[in-house]
Amino acid sequence: MLNSQKILLVEDDLSLADWVKEYLEEQGFHVKHVARGDEVADEFIRYAPDVVLLDIMLPALSGIEVCRLLRQQSNVPIIMLTARADEFDEVIGFEAGANDYVIKPVRPRALLARIHSALKHQPTEVKDVSAIKLGKLHINGEANRVTYKGEEVELSTSLFAFLWYLASHAGEVVDRDSVFKTLKGREYDGQDRRFDVMLSTLRKIFNDDPQSPKKFKTVWGKGYLFVADAWND
Numbered sequence: 001m002l003n004s005q006k007i008l009l010v011e012d013d014l015s016l017a018d019w020v021k022e023y024l025e026e027q028g029f030h031v032k033h034v035a036r037g038d039e040v041a042d043e044f045i046r047y048a049p050d051v052v053l054l055d056i057m058l059p060a061l062s063g064i065e066v067c068r069l070l071r072q073q074s075n076v077p078i079i080m081l082t083a084r085a086d087e088f089d090e091v092i093g094f095e096a097g098a099n100d101y102v103i104k105p106v107r108p109r110a111l112l113a114r115i116h117s118a119l120k121h122q123p124t125e126v127k128d129v130s131a132i133k134l135g136k137l138h139i140n141g142e143a144n145r146v147t148y149k150g151e152e153v154e155l156s157t158s159l160f161a162f163l164w165y166l167a168s169h170a171g172e173v174v175d176r177d178s179v180f181k182t183l184k185g186r187e188y189d190g191q192d193r194r195f196d197v198m199l200s201t202l203r204k205i206f207n208d209d210p211q212s213p214k215k216f217k218t219v220w221g222k223g224y225l226f227v228a229d230a231w232n233d
Helices: 014-026 037-047 063-071 087-096 108-120 157-168 176-183 194-205
Strands: 006-010 030-034 051-055 078-082 100-103 131-134 137-140 145-148 151-153 216-219 223-226
Touching: 006 014, 006 037, 014 030, 014 108, 030 037, 037 063, 051 063, 051 108, 063 078, 063 087, 078 108, 087 157, 087 194, 100 108, 131 157, 137 157, 157 176, 157 194, 157 223, 176 194, 176 223, 194 216
Parallel strands: 006 030, 006 051, 051 078, 078 100
Antiparallel strands: 131 137, 137 145, 145 151, 216 223
């Protein structure tokens, strides 16, 4: 079945871009290809895509820089394409506002599953109240705004959604499978470490000692714990 959803593919490897474009068009998507980072912003406005596939290593302007620029004007899902599976790319990508990432070499069905998940499950869907206040941490769900100790904290869309989910389950241990099903629309595969990385990023942002965390705890073998009474100091 054909659909009218549009994908903006940003990739400077022309052979990879050609087969990804061909495959996705066979799945019914409309695909626009851009090969340079400095051409993305204008094309994004003209094309108005439903999802962006964004390579990290691009000429003229890096994928990370492009991601930050797009996030200033839109919450459209952004899936990063990266040849590097290390934690550095994950942290930087999520902080820049990426929703997901796919490691090269790209597997067609896996890529398609990530695209469908990104289109169907937006982070804002998990919010069921307008605000959460715990000590000196205030989270405004309608405005996607976070303040801590009276100062505003800038978070990417993905980090905000994860923080909201944890805070809305304050005092409870949430397992990885529940987090993946809620925020990514799929089950935890036992290997994907994105939320471990994002928890480390939140610890860094809120000055929570990773060696002895008080605000965000990892309960080995079970999941994550947002400590409700740790936000008063």
